[in-house]
Amino acid sequence: MKLLTITASLFLMGCLSFAQTKKINNSKKSVIASVENHKSKLINISDEIWSLAETAFEENQSSKILSDYAKSQGFKVERGVANEPTAFVATYGSGKPVIGILGEFDALPGLSQKTVPTKNPVADGEPGHGCGHNLFGAASLGAAIAIKEQIEKGSFKGTVKFFGTPSEEKFFGKLWMVEAGLWDDVDVNISWHPGDKTEADAQSSQALVDFIVEFYGQAAHAAADPWNGRSAGDALELYAAGINYYREHVQPTVRMHYDIQEAGKVVNVVPDYARIWVRVRDAKRSGMMPVFERVKKMAEGAAIMANVESKFSLISGCWEMLVNREGEKIMQSNLELLGPITYTEEEIAFAKKIQEATEKPQIGFDSAIKPLRETAENPPGGSTDVADVSWNVPNINLSVTVAPKNTPWHSWAVVACGGMSIGHKGMIYAAKAMAMTMADLYENPDLIQKMKDEFKMRKGDTVYEPIIPDGPPPIPNSSK
Structure with missing residues (x-):
């Protein structure tokens, strides 16, 4: 040594x-x-x-x-x-x-x-x-x-x-x-x-909140009887459009981005399931949270317009x-x-x-x-x-x-x-x-x-609270 x-x-x-x-x-x-x-x-x-x-x-x-x-x-x-x-x-x-x-x-x-x-x-x-x-x-x-x-x-x-x-x-x-x-x-x-x-x-750094939105509809044949279907894909498209229109009306420091993870399997079936992963950011948590709440409500609105159900799942977020x-x-x-x-x-x-x-x-x-x-x-x-x-x-x-x-x-x-x-x-x-x-x-x-x-x-007098869902961390099964 x-x-x-x-x-x-x-x-x-x-x-x-x-x-x-x-x-x-x-x-x-x-x-x-x-x-x-x-x-x-x-x-x-x-x-x-x-x-x-x-x-x-x-x-x-x-x-x-x-x-x-x-x-x-x-x-x-x-x-x-x-x-x-x-x-x-x-x-x-x-x-x-x-x-x-x-x-x-x-x-x-x-x-x-x-x-x-x-x-x-x-x-x-x-x-x-x-x-x-x-x-x-x-x-x-x-x-x-x-x-x-x-x-x-x-x-x-x-x-x-x-x-x-x-x-x-x-x-x-x-x-x-x-x-x-x-x-x-x-x-x-x-x-x-x-x-x-x-x-x-x-x-x-930027504050961030990370979440998943899922839409649930009714499958049907896309040509034979599409009127019997309720498209989760439609709801996802409406939701993404809402986010994109909203970009014009937020502060310049705000960032919103998403990844469409599923919107149907084949072209000739009205999709009964769709999933989008979304992140909202701003320079401060105090500015991020109102945008986050608005984007959450948009998911409900998109579901109503497409006559489907929606599910919101918080992943996590950071200050x-x-x-x-x-x-x-x-x-x-x-x-x-x-x-x-x-x-x-x-x-x-x-x-x-x-x-x-x-x-x-x-x-x-x-x-x-x-x-x-x-x-x-x-x-x-x-x-x-x-x-x-x-x-x-x-x-x-x-x-x-x-x-x-x-x-x-x-x-x-x-x-x-x-x-x-x-x-x-x-x-x-x-x-x-x-x-x-x-x-x-x-x-x-x-x-x-x-x-x-x-x-x-x-x-100051800020009280820190983590942005995480109830329960344990989301550990993959292979790591348990």
Whole structure:
């Protein structure tokens, strides 16, 4: 271990300028060295999860890989938390402060891709990590291990918790974990996300509600006796038309989108069943909810017009992110210490080929460390269940470059980068930045208090309530 530490320290000196290493204190040098010590294993873990590409609440092997490695490093691991078989919490240490770090590991359907800069699936129609969650979980675990080693040798006092959080892409698994009280004893939470830029992320996200509408009618022969039929397909079309007409009369921050999942099986039968999956978003939950209520009523109206029955089923929903700028200032200082990620000529050429294939300017990467941005009043598109954690504990967010500038997210291009050196570099960088930020928090309790004070101020008298249906999480039968 001593030889590994010396080697990692030499590597650190090679990666950072002399001025940077002078400014980085010994505890931060130690956590950086730890990440380097575990680097090859973290890359292997990430690549295994990338290859498995398991989707919402079915991440059985991916969850096991992460939790097993945490256990092998001395963490106490509790699996199957919050009635979610693939959720877990890995804990090390005792007492305060308690700092949590999030790890995701679910993939997206239909995005299978080889590590090549043109669209080329490993297997047609199969899942792929189009949001980089294979990198997300591995980097966060690397940061947690770096802190654990400092607690173990007595440099830090307190507790570190790694939260293995499933199904961010579909059901928002953190919602049930929050409801189960898993963050009740946590003082500060840290999260990151793969992106096309590196920054302390002081931006909010969009509130979202996710639901299914089903229509039930009466089947009949579409030519011989259509008058005996009551078309569920008609109701679905009327409902979709209502949503689309409504778009003109909502605030510019509102987003409504849907997926028609079923509207009949064959052309010569009046369909007696139809199903549509809908999401409504807005910059704030307070703006989203009235739109949601209106869209719910539209389903009833469409059913009346088509003379069928309708059924509404809530899947889940998430709040907007509660930003904590005091926390982001700490992260910003550590990004400035680390400096930007550097790339080889081969990696830059790979990036430009991806930009060519996706019809984007061929400019390579954006990993420059820019000043901390002001928090925008109306955030750009995108929602996350990390936001629900942020309403329960002060939270720090980080974005790190793992793909070329302007890469379409949730696409094959992100999958391609996430399984090779471009993604690996971003993952290791994220682990170091988060570990350094946690080191600041363990060594400076006043920073934690500043974050808590801001959290209390921003939350005000708002009472958090999760947007989830009654009952357990919607676990597929194969995962039970």
